[in-house]
Amino acid sequence: MKLYIVPGSPNCRKVQAVVHELSLPVETVIVDFTRGEHKGREYLAINPNGLVPSLTDGELRLWESNAIMQFLADAHGETSLFPRDPARRADVVRWQCWELAHFGRALGTVLLERLFKPLMGAEPDESIAARGLEQLRPIAELLDAHLAGRPFVTGSAITLADYSLGCQLPLADLGRVDLGPYANIRAWLGRLDEREAWRASATPVAMRQALEQVTRARQPR
Ligand SMILES: N[C@@H](CCC(=O)N[C@@H](CS)C(=O)NCC(=O)O)C(=O)O
CATH class of the missing domain: 1.20.1050.10 (Glutathione S-transferase Yfyf (Class Pi); Chain A, domain 2)
Structure with a gap:
């Protein structure tokens, strides 16, 4: 799994907190905004909004921070962060x-x-x-x-x-x-x-x- 972030971004932080909470084996990739990487063809193929965070997991390309958190908790975590009830x-x-x-x-x-x-x-x-x-x-x-x-x-x-x-x-x-x-x-x-x-x-x-x-x-x- 790769998590694309910019350090200091609040929307990235909430996902990173879940990664830490569940001790997930995620590779963090820093998207360099100063070089416009978020608007480059390669990154837009992952997230057409040109925003961070994004997550890739096998074939999955996922964006929107709250959706990423829910996916991580469901697919890789336990149930207390995101209850099944x-x-x-x-x-x-x-x-x-x-x-x-x-x-x-x-x-x-x-x-x-x-x-x-x-x-x-x-x-x-x-x-x-x-x-x-x-x-x-x-x-x-x-x-x-x-x-x-x-x-x-x-x-x-x-x-x-x-x-x-x-x-x-x-x-x-x-x-x-x-x-x-x-x-x-x-x-x-x-x-x-x-x-x-x-x-x-x-x-x-x-x-x-x-x-x-x-x-x-x-x-x-
Ligand atoms: N609703 C999106 C918002 C993502 C978002 O706005 N990310 C900011 C960083 S916190 C961003 O990438 N800004 C770059 C830009 O506006 O060009 C989410 O929750 O993932």
Whole structure:
């Protein structure tokens, strides 16, 4: 199996966490964005979107991070990350869908403008980031309220839903997204940090430093 990633990408991190969690024999291939490898013919044959992550396994070409996580858990893992019981499974899928459609979308909009565009040398648009923050507020409140009294998103055990929803949050401080009002989210992130698989998939130090540098240079004084 080969997993195509870019270090520091939140969507890659959530898949990498599953790889670590299940100790899977995956070869990691770094796609060099600076050389445009993600838009090259070879990579587009694996993922026609030109995005990371992607997974190959024999003849399988799989993209979309949450689909990759589900495949890895089903094909190569055990059942606690992605339960087989229909109701519990639907609960995990529901939160993964919500992450893609709402939570991750709003937070991702802010991080794209404030972190990743400057990193790639593109011109950020602060009005788009501000709109993302507006959209994020009620969504983050919903997640925070949901996490009250729950160690993890779907209950007492960690599942794919936690890794999907958690993947962008460790970059919130760099994107000037204040998690102060969300005590339950912060406590839950602390519990994720206790997982070796989560720590093993963390943004590499050099990448975090690069993001820190690029954001410090652009922060309003
Ligand atoms: N919905 C996709 C999103 C993938 C995605 O947007 N990946 C980012 C990195 S986190 C990317 O490849 N960006 C490159 C680009 O936009 O050109 C997934 O979950 O896999």
